[in-house]
Amino acid sequence: MAPTVCFNCKEARAVIIRPKNRHKLCRACFIQIFETEVHETIIGTKLFFRGERVAIGASGGKDSTVLAAVLKTLNERYDYGLNLCLLSIDEGIRGYRDDSLETVKRNAVQYEMPLEIVGYGELYGWTMDQVVAQVGKKGNCTYCGVFRRQALDRGAARLGIKHVVTGHNADDVAETVMMNLLRGDLPRLSRGTSIVTDSDASDIKRSKPLKYAYEKEIVLYAHHRQLDYFSTECIYSPEAFRGSARTLIKDLEKIRPSSILDIVKSGEDMAALVPVEVRGSGKSKHAGAEDESAGGCGSQNGRSSGGEMAAMEKQLTENDAAESRETEIKLPVATSKKSKPAKPAKQIKGQTMGHCERCGYISSQRICKACTLLDGLNRNRPKTAIEVGMEDEEGSSTLMRQMERAQLGAT
Numbered sequence: 001m002a003p004t005v006c007f008n009c010k011e012a013r014a015v016i017i018r019p020k021n022r023h024k025l026c027r028a029c030f031i032q033i034f035e036t037e038v039h040e041t042i043i044g045t046k047l048f049f050r051g052e053r054v055a056i057g058a059s060g061g062k063d064s065t066v067l068a069a070v071l072k073t074l075n076e077r078y079d080y081g082l083n084l085c086l087l088s089i090d091e092g093i094r095g096y097r098d099d100s101l102e103t104v105k106r107n108a109v110q111y112e113m114p115l116e117i118v119g120y121g122e123l124y125g126w127t128m129d130q131v132v133a134q135v136g137k138k139g140n141c142t143y144c145g146v147f148r149r150q151a152l153d154r155g156a157a158r159l160g161i162k163h164v165v166t167g168h169n170a171d172d173v174a175e176t177v178m179m180n181l182l183r184g185d186l187p188r189l190s191r192g193t194s195i196v197t198d199s200d201a202s203d204i205k206r207s208k209p210l211k212y213a214y215e216k217e218i219v220l221y222a223h224h225r226q227l228d229y230f231s232t233e234c235i236y237s238p239e240a241f242r243g244s245a246r247t248l249i250k251d252l253e254k255i256r257p258s259s260i261l262d263i264v265k266s267g268e269d270m271a272a273l274v275p276v277e278v279r280g281s282g283k284s285k286h287a288g289a290e291d292e293s294a295g296g297c298g299s300q301n302g303r304s305s306g307g308e309m310a311a312m313e314k315q316l317t318e319n320d321a322a323e324s325r326e327t328e329i330k331l332p333v334a335t336s337k338k339s340k341p342a343k344p345a346k347q348i349k350g351q352t353m354g355h356c357e358r359c360g361y362i363s364s365q366r367i368c369k370a371c372t373l374l375d376g377l378n379r380n381r382p383k384t385a386i387e388v389g390m391e392d393e394e395g396s397s398t399l400m401r402q403m404e405r406a407q408l409g410a411t
């Protein structure tokens with residue numbers, strides 16, 4: 001059988017079936033198209049300004065590695081005039097983050113970008129290994145997510161940088177839409193769909209330039225550009241709810257590849273209907289610094305990783321077969337029973353953002369989530385560990401002093 005030619009250039013041999021639309025492309029066209037789409041997102045949303053210093057939240061995983069590679073390419077190709085650097089958070093997970101940080105260190109050399117590493121241990125007095133030893137695996141992602149969001153902000157503040165970009169992709173955003181739809185949390189849904197989350201109370205802006213990029217295409221891009229990334233998944237158990245939303249979306253994607261972008265777009269449309277005071281922001285102003293989608297992780301459950309290239313190709317073939325199985329399901333027509341009057345819509349309270357009384361981090365509560373979690377951890381800390389942390393007479397812990405120092409750095 002003659003090889004299929006590229007849908008785009010009509011010359012080279014097609015080696016990729018685009019997950020987004022099933023176009024068959026050659027390697028060069030796929031790379032070019034992927035980069036152009038990210039460029040269009042950046043330009044269309046006026047994401048950066050010339051001369052801006054931008055920190056790339058770099059975990060060493062495929063998404064942030066691709067983000068760093070693409071931003072470097074686009075910055076040079078289109079002369080954005082950005083000053084890029086890598087910012088990594090060391091959660092203190094031995095056998096996982098220490099290895100992935102080695103990848104980030106190599107990336108820093110490969111992309112000629114400075115690298116800053118900020119650790120939970122130094123910021124909070126707790127590594128994730130210690131947190132898990134204390135609270136167990138269940139629910140540990142909550143600690144990690146809350147701590148990471150603050151750590152990214154504090155790391156950026158330390159560098160004097162006001163814009164952090166993360167590798168959140170279209171699949172991540174679709175999951176967030178789905179989860180918040182199922183929870184009935186419209187304010188969070190609307191904030192999660194926004195490409196930029198910034199706040200009046202914090203001067204660090206966060207954005208997701210890969211918001212419209214499919215996870216599978218990110219893997220293909222990394223593979224075809226032979227990027228150096230770390231593909232092992234976090235050793236601690238994932239958040240079950242996000243994992244279920246992910247499985248649901250992946251199943252939908254098999255039947256209808258555009259599902260991911262469709263969910264993202266539907267999320268954007270729903271967000272546009274949410275009044276500013278309910279959403280908690282104008283152009284996502286006040287977008288909670290504590291929102292779950294903003295700082296990374298989510299769970300790794302069901303996630304594609306670097307070693308899945310063969311499985312992905314197989315999956316794409318299955319997608320073709322799945323399309324022919326698509327059937328329309330008709331709901332029974334409602335009979336003429338008297339319908340109950342609709343309940344008045346629930347009033348959704350808007351969030352008022354302020355600062356945490358303890359650490360000064362942006363929060364809608366008197367004490368931010370991180371400090372609340374730390375309170376619980378410190379209360380139950382084994383005595384010996386407390387003694388290490390309680391050096392001064394007023395009982396002010398090392399942790400608190402570290403947080404105060406971090407806060408000074410953040411303001």
Ligand SMILES: Nc1ncnc2c1ncn2[C@@H]1O[C@H](COP(=O)(O)OP(=O)(O)OP(=O)(O)O)[C@@H](O)[C@H]1O
Nearest residue numbers: 057058059061062063064088089166167296297298
């Ligand atoms: N330890 C970290 N240090 C810096 N940034 C991080 C860290 N963990 C996550 N992030 C940022 O948050 C984004 C989403 O993280 P998450 O762990 O959900 O995703 P992922 O899809 O596995 O991303 P990646 O492939 O980049 O690891 C990452 O792409 C990265 O930009």
